[in-house]
Amino acid sequence: MSAHRERIVIVGASLAGLRTAESLRAGGFTGELVLIGDEPHEPYDRPPLSKTVLSGRIGTGRLALRTSDLAARWLLGVAATGLDRAGRLVRLADGGSVGFDRLVIATGVRARPWPVAEQAALNGVHVLRGRDDADRLRADLAAGPDRVLVVGAGFTGSEVASSCRDLGLAVTLVHRGAAPMAGALGTAVGSAIGVRQRAHGVDLRVGTTVAALVGDRQGRLRQARLSDGDVVDADVAVVASGSLRNVEWLHGSGLAVDARGVHCDPACRVLDTDGAVVDGLYAVGDVARWRHPLFDGAPTALEHWGNAVDQAETAAHNLTRAPHGVRFNEAVPAFWSDQFGMNIKSVGLPHLADHVVLAQGGFDRRSFVAVYGRDGVTVGAVSVDSPRVMDGYRALITERAAFPPRIDATDSPAFATPSPILEGAARP
Amino acid sequence: MTTTAPLPAAAAYGRLMDQANRHDPYPLFAELAAEPVQRLDAHTWLVARHTDIARLLRDPRLSARDDAPHGGPDAPLGSDGLPFAGPFLSLDPPHHDTLREQTMHQLVPRILGMRPHIEAAVGQLLDAAGGGPGRLDIVESVAYPLPVGVICELLGVPREEEPVFHSFATRLTRGLDPVESLSARQIADLEVTRRDWRAYLLPMIARRQADPGADLISGLLTEGDPAHRMNTLELGATLGLLLIAGHETTVNLVANGTLALLRHPDVLARLRADPGLAPAVVEEVLRFDPPVQMTGRHATAPIQVGGQTVEPGDRVLLLLAAGNRDPLRFPDPDRFWPERPDNAHLAFGGGVHYCVGAALARMEAQAALSAIATRLTAPRLVADPPPYRPTMLLRGPRELLVDHDGITGRAPASG
Amino acid sequence: MHVVIDLNRCQSYGQCVYAAPEVFRFRGGESLEYDHVPDARYEQAVERAALACPVRAITLGRPSEAVPAPAAGGVR
Numbered sequence: 001m002s003a004h005r006e007r008i009v010i011v012g013a014s015l016a017g018l019r020t021a022e023s024l025r026a027g028g029f030t031g032e033l034v035l036i037g038d039e040p041h042e043p044y045d046r047p048p049l050s051k052t053v054l055s056g057r058i059g060t061g062r063l064a065l066r067t068s069d070l071a072a073r074w075l076l077g078v079a080a081t082g083l084d085r086a087g088r089l090v091r092l093a094d095g096g097s098v099g100f101d102r103l104v105i106a107t108g109v110r111a112r113p114w115p116v117a118e119q120a121a122l123n124g125v126h127v128l129r130g131r132d133d134a135d136r137l138r139a140d141l142a143a144g145p146d147r148v149l150v151v152g153a154g155f156t157g158s159e160v161a162s163s164c165r166d167l168g169l170a171v172t173l174v175h176r177g178a179a180p181m182a183g184a185l186g187t188a189v190g191s192a193i194g195v196r197q198r199a200h201g202v203d204l205r206v207g208t209t210v211a212a213l214v215g216d217r218q219g220r221l222r223q224a225r226l227s228d229g230d231v232v233d234a235d236v237a238v239v240a241s242g243s244l245r246n247v248e249w250l251h252g253s254g255l256a257v258d259a260r261g262v263h264c265d266p267a268c269r270v271l272d273t274d275g276a277v278v279d280g281l282y283a284v285g286d287v288a289r290w291r292h293p294l295f296d297g298a299p300t301a302l303e304h305w306g307n308a309v310d311q312a313e314t315a316a317h318n319l320t321r322a323p324h325g326v327r328f329n330e331a332v333p334a335f336w337s338d339q340f341g342m343n344i345k346s347v348g349l350p351h352l353a354d355h356v357v358l359a360q361g362g363f364d365r366r367s368f369v370a371v372y373g374r375d376g377v378t379v380g381a382v383s384v385d386s387p388r389v390m391d392g393y394r395a396l397i398t399e400r401a402a403f404p405p406r407i408d409a410t411d412s413p414a415f416a417t418p419s420p421i422l423e424g425a426a427r428p
Numbered sequence: 429m430t431t432t433a434p435l436p437a438a439a440a441y442g443r444l445m446d447q448a449n450r451h452d453p454y455p456l457f458a459e460l461a462a463e464p465v466q467r468l469d470a471h472t473w474l475v476a477r478h479t480d481i482a483r484l485l486r487d488p489r490l491s492a493r494d495d496a497p498h499g500g501p502d503a504p505l506g507s508d509g510l511p512f513a514g515p516f517l518s519l520d521p522p523h524h525d526t527l528r529e530q531t532m533h534q535l536v537p538r539i540l541g542m543r544p545h546i547e548a549a550v551g552q553l554l555d556a557a558g559g560g561p562g563r564l565d566i567v568e569s570v571a572y573p574l575p576v577g578v579i580c581e582l583l584g585v586p587r588e589e590e591p592v593f594h595s596f597a598t599r600l601t602r603g604l605d606p607v608e609s610l611s612a613r614q615i616a617d618l619e620v621t622r623r624d625w626r627a628y629l630l631p632m633i634a635r636r637q638a639d640p641g642a643d644l645i646s647g648l649l650t651e652g653d654p655a656h657r658m659n660t661l662e663l664g665a666t667l668g669l670l671l672i673a674g675h676e677t678t679v680n681l682v683a684n685g686t687l688a689l690l691r692h693p694d695v696l697a698r699l700r701a702d703p704g705l706a707p708a709v710v711e712e713v714l715r716f717d718p719p720v721q722m723t724g725r726h727a728t729a730p731i732q733v734g735g736q737t738v739e740p741g742d743r744v745l746l747l748l749a750a751g752n753r754d755p756l757r758f759p760d761p762d763r764f765w766p767e768r769p770d771n772a773h774l775a776f777g778g779g780v781h782y783c784v785g786a787a788l789a790r791m792e793a794q795a796a797l798s799a800i801a802t803r804l805t806a807p808r809l810v811a812d813p814p815p816y817r818p819t820m821l822l823r824g825p826r827e828l829l830v831d832h833d834g835i836t837g838r839a840p841a842s843g
Numbered sequence: 844m845h846v847v848i849d850l851n852r853c854q855s856y857g858q859c860v861y862a863a864p865e866v867f868r869f870r871g872g873e874s875l876e877y878d879h880v881p882d883a884r885y886e887q888a889v890e891r892a893a894l895a896c897p898v899r900a901i902t903l904g905r906p907s908e909a910v911p912a913p914a915a916g917g918v919r
Contacts, residue, residue: 042910045847045879052876062880064845067904077913306851334851341871343855360488361522366872369488385873387854388779392487399732408728408740409488410520486854529872536857540864707891772899779854782897787861790895 006031008319009090009098011080012106012246013037014046016285016308020104021070023316033072034098036090038079038107038246039130042066047305049134050156051338054141054163060131080107083253085278091249102280104315105250105262105270109243109286109303114151119213124221124236128156129243140236141167148172149224149234151210153180155337157240158197162339165200172203172232174210174224178422181337185346185382186356186421189370192363193342193384200340205230213237243303245287255281261289261301266328268315282319284311293328294398295379297352304335332394345387348372348380348397355418357404359393360411361386369393373403373418437466437474445609445820451813453721453823454762457750465734472743473736476750478757478774480733484746485778490725491520492781517669517781524780526656531666531784534647538582539788543795549577550795551838554803559835563810566686566828567679570796575678578792579671584636584643596625597675600668604821606724606745629664672822674785680719680824681710681789682796687828688713689801690809692764696801699766703798708766710793714752715773716764721749721823723777748774805833844886845904846879846893852900862895863888 008024010017013035021033037043044063052058075098082091089097111127114120124145126137141148141164148164150157153175164171177183179190180197198204205226214223224232245261255278256263256271262283263271268290270281285308291299314329321327337344350356353372359381361368369389372380378401381393396405404418437460443449444456460466461476468474475481484490516527550570557569576590576597585593599621602614610618633645640646645667648658658666689696689709699705723746731738738744751774753761758768776783783789800807810829817826846866848859853875859867866881866889881889893901 040913047850048876057876058878062878064879065847066906066910067845067847067902069906069908071908074910076910306849309849336850338870338874338876341874343871343873345851365522367525385871387873388782388856389486389488390854391483391779392489395483395487395732401732406729407488410491410493410728411522412488536861539861704887707894711894770899771894772897776897778897782856786856786897787858787895790858790861790891794891 006101007034007099008032008102008104009034009036009100010104010106011036011090011249012104012108012285012287013039013043013074013076014106014108014285014308015043015065015305016108016312017104017106018043018065019309019312020106020282020284020316020319021072022066022068023313024319025068025070027316027320029316029320031101033070034075034100035070035072036075036078036080036092036098038077038093039132040077041131042074042076044131046129049131050128050159051163053131053134054128054138054160055166056138056142060135060138063131080249083250083255085253085255085281102319103282104319105281105283105287106285106308106312107246107249107287109245109301111239112242112244114213114237114239116212119215120239121219122213122215122221122237123219124234125213126236126238128160128238128240137236137238141169145169145235147232147234147236149174149210149232149237151224151237151239152176152241153194153197153204153206154183154240154242155181155335157238158193159337159339160238160240161197161202162200165202165340170203171201172205172224172234173197174205174208174226176207176209178206180204180206182422184351186350186353186370186372187423188356188358188363188419189382192368193339193344195363196340196342203232243286245301247287261287263299264288264290266290266293266314266330267318267326268311268329269318282315284308284315290329292333292349293330294332294400295349295352296374296377297349300351302333302349304333306331306334332397334390334394342384343387344382344384345390346380346382347390347394348378350380350382352379353421355403356421357418358413358416359405359407360389360409362413371396371403371405371407372421376403377401378403378405435467435469437463437468441468441474445606447816447818450816450818450820450823453749454753457747457753460747461750461754463734465736465738468745471741472745473738474745474747475733476747476754477734478751478754478772481746481748481751481774482772482778484725484731484733484744485723485774485781487731487779489727489729489731490744491728492518492524492725493520516666517673521780527658527662527666528780528784530648530652530656530658531670533652534644535582535784535788538644539791542578542788543791545581546574546578546791547795547799549574550792550799554799554835555838557835559837561805561833562831564804564830564832564835566800566830567683567825568827570800571679571682571686571828574682574792574796575675575789578788579674582644582674583667583670584641584645585632592628593671593675596621596628597671600625600672601676601819601822604672605819606821609820625668626664629667630660633660633663670785673783674788676822676824677719677783677785678789678792680822681713681793683825683828684717684719685710685713685793685797686800686830687809687814687825688717688764689797690807690830691812695764695766696807699798699801703802705766706794706798706801707790708771709797710790711771711773712764712766712768713793713797714775715758715771716752718749718752718773718775719822719824720775720777721821722747723781723821746774748777802839803836804830805836807832844881844883844889845906846877846881846889847902847904848875848877849900849902850875852898854898856897858895858897859892859901862892867892 043065111129147170182190209227310331350372367385464477776786814825855873
């Protein structure tokens with residue numbers, strides 16, 4: 001017997017990587033643990049960046065995520081640049097490399113940059129993904145710009161706009177789709193939230209894109225030209241138009257990897273280009289693309305805090321228990337967003353839906369719940385300011401209840417007809 | 429013979445309601461929990477498993493509106509000709525939400541500053557109980573006067589009226605028990621009590637309307653959006669709820685906690701050595717011997733639970749005390765173990781009706797139990813089990829006599 | 844002390860706010876905000892908060908292990 005101590009290397013030192021490491025130790029893994037992170041910071045919580053951090057209520061130094069000791073080796077501030085499967089090595093940006101017995105891929109995503117490099121380089125143009133991004137943007141917002149342009153009204157963009165309004169800043173929020181967050185929540189719910197964004201003073205432009213960011217001679221952002229010909233004066237812009245998966249380091253490794261993520265099974269085991277499980281390789285978090293056993297539909301990456309935690313626990317379980325008792329991640333997905341004084345909660349996968357129906361409250365009332373269906377099956381529910389009823393909806397999703405489900409709560413609408421998820425548009 | 433065989437749960441449930449078993453319902457809860465979800469009768473279900481109860485408390489298809497005579501806007505007129513407005517505990521959204529929100533708006537800032545005041549009040553109660561060896565009724569000396577004093581202070585009721593409040597609370601509590609467990613006489617008595625309660629409250633409300641003070645009642649009458657303010661009947665129902673829920677339950681929590689400590693001298697010793705254990709002790713009392721043993725709902729739509737289908741209109745009894753001892757959720761559930769990890773008990777309910785006074789109850793019980801543990805020398809139970817009050821839904825000792833070798837002085841107030 | 848709340852589990856019962864208002868607070872009616880690294884003087888209150896959470900959403904930890912500064916490079 002060799003005295004070799006098994007080494008698990010986790011590439012990615014944010015929530016998914018950290019939770020995998022913590023769950024491995026909690027599950028009794030006594031071998032070597034190595035965490036590799038491209039950011040120079042110890043793991044921190046990202047959701048507050050667009051909310052409490054930008055509005056100045058909490059500093060980026062107060063977002064610690066670790067809750068236990070890991071007895072791990074940390075390699076921070078260095079990105080992984082390659083994977084040598086045969087040699088079982090991760091190559092690093094500094095020229096070094098780390099050997100592994102088993103590997104967890106948790107490299108996450110980065111913000112999709114503004115596509116025109118010279119415009120992206122203008123002073124005042126930001127993206128928001130990491131804490132350094134947040135610190136830079138916070139400094140620009142604290143300086144009191146006359147107007148902030150937010151490009152993209154997804155969750156990040158909407159939360160950034162909310163924080164700007166908290167600070168009393170004028171905001172123009174430009175969105176390609178028919179309503180804020182419509183890609184995730186559909187047109188009906190997105191529009192209801194859009195009404196509230198406008199009521200909070202946001203200059204919301206839907207069905208619109210930004211054609212160009214325009215700077216002055218000093219290289220400072222001054223204006224944005226919109227697709228409808230309008231020109232908006234703005235000295236700060238936040239580009240919040242989605243993310244790119246950090247998978248380039250895996251190209252050529254023979255794994256099933258593309259721009260949509262690292263393809264894995266519900267046990268978080270990475271698949272190769274033939275669709276076969278690769279021994280000892282796992283993927284978790286935003287970078288992992290998989291099909292949830294509870295839902296029909298194509299495999300997708302779920303860029304949510306909860307998914308990172310759920311997958312981390314699944315991967316750690318399977319790393320410590322496999323091959324006996326391989327577990328699938330069957331936790332019902334969930335996410336939240338806090339913006340404009342509203343608490344939005346989602347269970348299931350509303351983005352898969354073809355129809356949505358109001359189940360409780362009203363789109364014009366402070367609180368409501370909407371239920372999402374796909375092919376006559378309940379697949380999701382979204383609440384605004386009603387977090388205490390969501391377990392009931394989760395049960396409907398778990399049992400794959402017929403859509404629309406019968407609720408008949410006292411605050412359910414008397415008549416509610418399901419509407420197509422994206423009104424006037426085919427499901428993508 | 430052509431009699432219908434009684435459902436298996438009915439016998440155990442009957443014994444649960446029997447006052448002879450009030451001192452220890454837990455073997456009966458365990459018996460009922462053999463089936464996670466079962467029929468009590470044609471239209472009533474019993475739910476005993478933690479995971480099912482926790483979910484159903486948060487399921488919009490269960491209405492809290494009940495059909496007992498003490499609740500609901502459809503309830504008959506009282507003998508004083510006024511309709512009885514149900515407290516928001518037995519109302520549903522959206523009406524529930526506006527009443528609850530206004531109440532919370534008044535309660536939260538008042539509760540936030542309450543901890544030092546509560547600790548001082550507990551200290552005074554034990555000071556008053558004397559210094560030398562003797563016998564103390566924990567219910568009479570601490571468990572009752574503490575919460576009634578706190579609720580009277582919140583509501584701005586003068587101290588000399590505390591006995592009146594106490595008497596109303598005791599009499600109104602009976603109305604929370606399942607209606608089939610009450611005799612015609614008890615139902616008639618309840619009606620009288622409710623009429624008397626209104627007769628007592630309405631002038632008090634009118635005085636504050638005319639001359640508002642800094643108290644919670646004045647706040648509810650005068651603050652916030654006038655369009656949504658409670659009317660007099662809603663206010664009366666809310667105050668009745670705060671009185672019963674904020675008083676009787678805490679009496680039981682402190683008494684049940686003291687009893688558990690005296691039955692578990694090792695825990696008592698640990699708490700005495702480290703009053704910082706008090707929050708964990710209180711959470712474990714809430715799990716182990718909850719003041720509220722069950723809660724009822726009505727289904728508005730079909731619900732799948734535990735392999736059964738609850739039909740619209742069916743009544744669902746959520747056996748909180750059984751869920752708190754569910755071995756699938758709590759390892760070694762019958763052990764009183766404050767250090768247990770992950771103590772997600774159901775004592776305060778959950779969902780939109782989660783106890784509005786939970787934080788206040790916690791502060792009161794933490795202060796009372798740590799003071800009892802640290803200040804009573806060699807406390808021991810005089811009668812085990814102690815005598816219990818007759819009510820089932822809110823369950824607790826009628827008196828809890830403790831012999832002791834002395835009550836030591838208060839520790840100096842800590843920062 | 845480090846505090847991490849699973850805001851998917853959180854249902855805004857507010858018990859943490861009552862226990863440690865210096866560390867936890869609501870913004871709007873239902874949105875919880877908190878300090879992940881509360882001042883040491885609030886530790887007892889934060890422990891009370893974690894115990895009182897009805898949905899067990901609060902995790903506390905006291906990691907003692909330091910996370911080293913960015914590596915200088917080289918072979919490992």
